[in-house]
Amino acid sequence: MSKEYRGKRVVLWPVNIDSSASRGEGxxxxxxxxxxxxxxxxxxxxxxxxxxxxxxxxxxxxxKWWEQTKRIIVDKAGSKLETLRRIAAEVKRLREEKKLRHSD
Structure with missing residues (x-):
């Protein structure tokens, strides 16, 4: 991430909000x-x-340097942890909406 974004953007890896991952895994x-x-x-x-x-x-x-994966860079909304919590909460909402659409 370039210096111009430092403090304004956050690097997010899927493992950062994954409930199946331990703290040690990220x-x-x-x-x-x-x-x-x-x-x-x-x-x-x-x-x-x-x-x-x-x-x-x-x-x-x-x-896990041997695995090719993706990262997502987003605007910072509060602290990094607060940004991660907000994104995780929104993913939960997306899944609920999807479930409701498919149950109709």
Whole structure:
């Protein structure tokens, strides 16, 4: 991430909000706030809904450097943890809406 964004944007890896990941594996938020196996597409949609201007980049998560994955860079909304919590909550809402649409 370039210096011009420092303090204004946040790098988010899907594992940061994944309830199936441990803190040691990279989860940053409490289990009660986390989402099971979040997909990049869900995170991007949640960030869009929150007006956080998401940008997806191909990258390797440092703790699993051998796996090619993606990271999402978003505008910062409060602290990094608060931004992660808000995105996780929005992913949960997206999943609920999807479930309701499919149950009709």
């Amino acid at each position: 989860r940053k938020i409490p289990l009660r706030d986390a989402v099971r196996k979040p997909r990049v597409e869900e995170i991007v949609e949640a960030a869009r809904r929150l007006g956080l201007n998401p940008v997806v980049e191909e990258a390797r998560y440092p703790r």
